[in-house]
Amino acid sequence: xxxxxxxxxxxxxxxxxxxxxxxxxxxxxxxxxxxxxxxxxxxxxxxxxxxxxxxxxxxxxxxxxxxxxxxxxxxxxxxxxxxxxxxxxxxxxxxxxxxxxxxxxxxxxxxxxxxxxxxxxxxxxxxxxxxxxxxxxxxxxxxxxxxxxxxxxxxxxxxxxxxxxxxxxxxxxxxxxxxxxxxxxxxxxxxxxxxxxxxxxxxxx
Amino acid sequence: xxxxxxxxxxxxxxxxxxxxxxxxxxxxxxxxxxxxxxxxxxxxxxxxxxxxxxxxxxxxxxxxxxxxxxxxxxxxxxxxxxxxxxxxxxxxxxxxxxxxxxxxxxxxxxxxxxxxxxxxxxxxxxxxxxxxxxxxxxxxxxxxxxxxxxxxxxxxxxxxxxxxxxxxxxxxxxxxxxxxxxxxxxxxxxxxxxxxxxxxxxxxx
DNA sequence: CTCAATATCCTGTTTTCAGGGGATTGATTG
DNA sequence: CAATCAATCCCCTGAAAACAGGATATTGAG
Numbered sequence: 001x002x003x004x005x006x007x008x009x010x011x012x013x014x015x016x017x018x019x020x021x022x023x024x025x026x027x028x029x030x031x032x033x034x035x036x037x038x039x040x041x042x043x044x045x046x047x048x049x050x051x052x053x054x055x056x057x058x059x060x061x062x063x064x065x066x067x068x069x070x071x072x073x074x075x076x077x078x079x080x081x082x083x084x085x086x087x088x089x090x091x092x093x094x095x096x097x098x099x100x101x102x103x104x105x106x107x108x109x110x111x112x113x114x115x116x117x118x119x120x121x122x123x124x125x126x127x128x129x130x131x132x133x134x135x136x137x138x139x140x141x142x143x144x145x146x147x148x149x150x151x152x153x154x155x156x157x158x159x160x161x162x163x164x165x166x167x168x169x170x171x172x173x174x175x176x177x178x179x180x181x182x183x184x185x186x187x188x189x190x191x192x193x194x195x196x197x198x199x200x201x202x203x204x205x
Numbered sequence: 206x207x208x209x210x211x212x213x214x215x216x217x218x219x220x221x222x223x224x225x226x227x228x229x230x231x232x233x234x235x236x237x238x239x240x241x242x243x244x245x246x247x248x249x250x251x252x253x254x255x256x257x258x259x260x261x262x263x264x265x266x267x268x269x270x271x272x273x274x275x276x277x278x279x280x281x282x283x284x285x286x287x288x289x290x291x292x293x294x295x296x297x298x299x300x301x302x303x304x305x306x307x308x309x310x311x312x313x314x315x316x317x318x319x320x321x322x323x324x325x326x327x328x329x330x331x332x333x334x335x336x337x338x339x340x341x342x343x344x345x346x347x348x349x350x351x352x353x354x355x356x357x358x359x360x361x362x363x364x365x366x367x368x369x370x371x372x373x374x375x376x377x378x379x380x381x382x383x384x385x386x387x388x389x390x391x392x393x394x395x396x397x398x399x400x401x402x403x404x405x406x407x408x409x410x
Numbered sequence: 411c412t413c414a415a416t417a418t419c420c421t422g423t424t425t426t427c428a429g430g431g432g433a434t435t436g437a438t439t440g
Numbered sequence: 441c442a443a444t445c446a447a448t449c450c451c452c453t454g455a456a457a458a459c460a461g462g463a464t465a466t467t468g469a470g
Contacts, residue, residue, distance in 0.1 A: 011289070011311040017222030084216065084289055106216040146416060159399030161456065175418050181458080191426085192457075194364030196401040197410070205402070351446060366426065380448050386429070396456085397427075 006049035007033040008040045010059050021109045037061035051116050056083045056090050064093045071098030078119040101125030142202040143186040152179040157196055157205045208325055211254035212238040213245045215264050226314045242266035256321050261288045261295050269298045276303030283324040306330030347407045348391040357384040362401055362410045
């Protein structure tokens with residue numbers, strides 16, 4: 001009997017694609033698929049696969065949250081993230097929430113099989129490109145900003161002036177200025193335009 | 206003999222998924238697939254399909270450009286855009302470049318078949334959701350900005366001050382100020398932060 | 411408990427931006 | 441041809457943000 005796998009993805013083409021790639025693969029047993037988080041959880045109450053391939057974008061819940069929930073309830077299930085994006089923040093969040101690996105949607109059959117085998121052996125699997133991204137982003141990583149700074153950043157992005165922000169957050173305008181100063185410093189930029197640009201690139205807003 | 210279709214997409218899973226969805230579909234003849242723009246163009250020199258399903262994200266060329274090129278050389282081929290994103294700007298650009306339709310990657314088999322039939326009849330096909338997006342964005346559409354304004358916008362986004370922009374573009378600082386004023390007016394915002402935010406949302410930078 | 415991080419507040423000065431006005435040139439187009 | 445628009449330039453004012461120095465609670469992890 002092969003490794004029991006299950007897929008959660010709301011894209012028919014992806015589900016069919018993976019089914020087609022793995023259908024006659026030795027050592028792999030296709031248990032079915034779910035199109036959303038809810039029916040995935042419902043399925044798991046009946047049967048448990050060994051590996052779940054899980055999209056990070058689901059209609060009812062983010063794959064990141066679903067990953068957390070599944071790992072909390074069924075510790076033995078290995079989860080492989082599945083996404084067309086090659087973005088470090090998502091990869092990291094999936095891994096933080098208990099995922100054992102991450103495969104891009106342009107993976108080959110070999111890569112898929114490799115991923116499933118690797119996580120079954122208790123190891124971490126990252127797509128080649130995903131691995132590169134992780135490495136690349138080690139240099140230019142997202143600045144670590146505090147909760148308050150993020151609040152201020154969001155309000156800046158929404159076009160509020162320091163004064164308006166101060167009113168909204170019940171703090172002094174000078175405090176807002178300080179947070180702003182720190183944001184500029186942390187992002188290593190020298191004005192608002194670059195700040196907002198960087199922040200969007202890092203997907204903070 | 207069915208409608209001859211061809212697929213250009215660099216995602217194995219998508220290609221396999223579509224193949225699986227359409228393989229035994231009556232009235233459709235699968236001609237093959239290409240993983241990039243170059244091999245698509247090479248294939249077209251040998252044979253011409255009636256409908257091409259084309260990803261907007263290709264490794265060597267954007268689907269938007271490829272669409273233009275294919276339509277220029279082979280006017281009779283109907284092109285259906287294929288993407289996981291539901292973004293008005295992409296849809297619009299594909300249609301501007303001669304595409305006959307647009308299908309999201311979470312389309313069902315029925316939707317795919319419908320799309321192919323529709324474009325074969327010389328009509329435009331848009332995915333349900335894509336149609337909604339187009340409608341939604343009719344209200345809040347991208348401002349029309351001039352070449353020069355876009356240049357200035359990019360430099361603002363890169364963190365240059367008016368002075369630096371003036372030097373770089375060999376124009377007076379007052380001219381830069383004017384362009385900036387016009388940008389704020391066109392985007393209907395009142396400061397740089399909002400301007401950059403809007404510009405990124407409209408994917409101008 | 412201690413220390414570092416965080417959040418808060420202050421006073422200045424200088425630079426940059428926003429918003430108001432008006433004007434000229436050249437290209438396009440109905 | 442007249443009208444429109446893009447692109448250029450100019451002046452002015454006041455507001456906002458950036459820069460340079462501080463200082464002081466609070467709190468949370470080791």
